[in-house]
Amino acid sequence: MTLLLAAGLLAGCSDTNTPEQRNEIVVQTDVRPMTQRIPARRAITYGSNAELQAEDLRIDAYFLNTASKYLDGAKLHYDASAWKFWTAGEPGEQVHYYWPVEGSVYDPASANITVSSLDFVGYCPFATPAYIEDLTYNTANHDVSFTCAALPMTSAGQASLKEFMFGMALDKNKTNAASGVNLSFVHPFARIKFLLSSASVANGVTIDSIAITGIKNNGSFSYTHSTGISAWTPSGSTTNLIVSASPATGEDYYLLVPQTFAEPLTVTVRANWNDWGDTPVAHILSTTIAPDSWQVGYSYTYTFHVTAEDLTVNITNFTEQW
Secondary structure (H helix, E strand, C coil): CCEEECCCCCCCCCCCCCCCCCCECCEEEEECCCCCCCCCCCCECCCCHHHHCCCCEEEEEEECCCCCEEEEEEEEEEECCEEEEECCCCCCCECCCECCCCCCEECCCCCCEECCCEEEEEEECCCCCCCEEEEEECCCCCCEEEEECCCCCECCCCCCCECCEEEEEEEECCCCCCCCEEEEEECCCEEEEEEECHHHHHCCCEEEEEEEEEECCEEEEEEECCCCEEEEEEECCCEEEEECCCCCCCCCEEEECCEECCCCEEEEEEEEECCCCCCCEEEEEEEEECCCEECCCEEEEEEEEECCCCEEEECCCCEEEC
16 A cells, blocks of 8 residues: 655755756665554554644765765655645644756765655654664665663553654665655564453453563664564563453554563463352463564464363464554
């Protein structure tokens, strides 16, 4: 699915170009689609252009293979029916950006550059989330790196937490991107959601808390453009994912640091059902999940099946590329 981002006027640049030269910059965005938008979820994650429309995006554009910026933190805002470049602040208003004239000389304070193509890098959301630190885009090789610091691991901590994504489109000009700069956003993180099996629901079982032990919520991420490979190095001590919410509808996603587990994960739930009378009684049930991994850009669904004697967790058939 593709949307066109409306273009805008570059503040501070010469406006002496002819109308034929002043081609507006148009950007096309996409993100790997996997799920429909779910309004009630905890962490805010993005699986389609429709979901991106709820966010402002940040766009940087560098002169080809240089550290000199042509667009510096340009804000993209979805307004009614189209993406538009937008001024900072609220409510903001539309601005317009144009392609530089190829072969002309751009003269920033630091150096003279003969204009050729532009390298575009986009970030979602516009304001970098607090858990993302040391975000770096290497203009020479187009690698991306950052540190994840203390990703919240409770349902309260992840309430309205925004997923961080990035995308790039390199060596673009008004000729090869006449129909738009195709900017694809990728998911550096993994995500998880929980479901209660239909049989458990039919038997009157409810769950009001979930805990998974042995998870790391810190680490460093690197994306190598030449190979297209993303890698994580989790760091720090392990902690627990504590969810104080019902998984009956499976509407809540939780963002996770991708990682591989050497030991089984312990899952503990507080489940409620009627033992004898009409009043539900709380029961604490635990089980383990065999060692596995959470991979970059994948979504995992853990389905709980609860009986009076046992808790089982089904993950086999509920792993999807996000």
